[in-house]
Amino acid sequence: MRCAPTSETKALSETKSPIRRFSGFRWEDTDLLAYKDEGSAPFKAITRQTLFRRSDLHGELRYFEMAPGGYSTLERHEHVHAVLILRGAGECLVGGEVHKISTNDLVTIEPMTWHQFRANAGVPMGFLCMVNAERDKPQLPSEEERRVLEADPKVAAFLKG
């Protein structure tokens, strides 16, 4: 899998047709990007495609996809995540609860709620995520905050993968 590490803005603004065709969970004129900078936070086997981002849209729509066994960063932030599972199944941690999720389910991540997505059902899992264009940066848990989460055996098992 190839990932373009840098700005998708150029590709989006150069798009001429109003239609971007879908094929194999890729979209025309839409770069396959690294999820985050390597080493900036823990994550595994996850990519990002920015489907809609432009200055006259106040929301952004991104598509994240994890290979089987992949996971997003355990993090929290002030901004809300509005998620629709577009492909496959897996689980997510939202606050102190682990939830099974399947294609087309909706997930609301409230402000400052610890969350992580895991493709732990043996299939790729991809999801749309709408966020505010202007938003704060994610926060990683401290050792103490992680210990508090792991006090629940179900959460500990989820985080262990």
Next chain:
Amino acid sequence: MRCAPTSETKALSETKSPIRRFSGFRWEDTDLLAYKDEGSAPFKAITRQTLFRRSDLHGELRYFEMAPGGYSTLERHEHVHAVLILRGAGECLVGGEVHKISTNDLVTIEPMTWHQFRANAGVPMGFLCMVNAERDKPQLPSEEERRVLEADPKVAAFLKG
């Protein structure tokens, strides 16, 4: 099919679980709404579900679904539509061009561009549409504007259905 005609705000704010399960192109705790008020504009066999709308989100994510033969209103507005086809196939008019569209294709509706979606492929067609929470009202074409669009035989055939 039952459509609740009124405010979906109550249902959304009362949602307790972060997960809203999908089943048969309906979502838990999410009302099936009329597309628009009857008689306010031309449309046919189309419903609306507001998937994400809340005061701390600057975008809204809605799901519109047309039965076979259904269509949205031919209209334009200053705000952008960011669309992902979630179900089925059909066609859309964007400006002066008719495009075939299929599941997971993306459609960008630029400001003040005439547009209409039609489930004219014999199957239901449903699409996600992200918009700004604050946006202008749609405009309908004048008779003259409609004549200009219909001067293209392909557009005329599309609009005739």
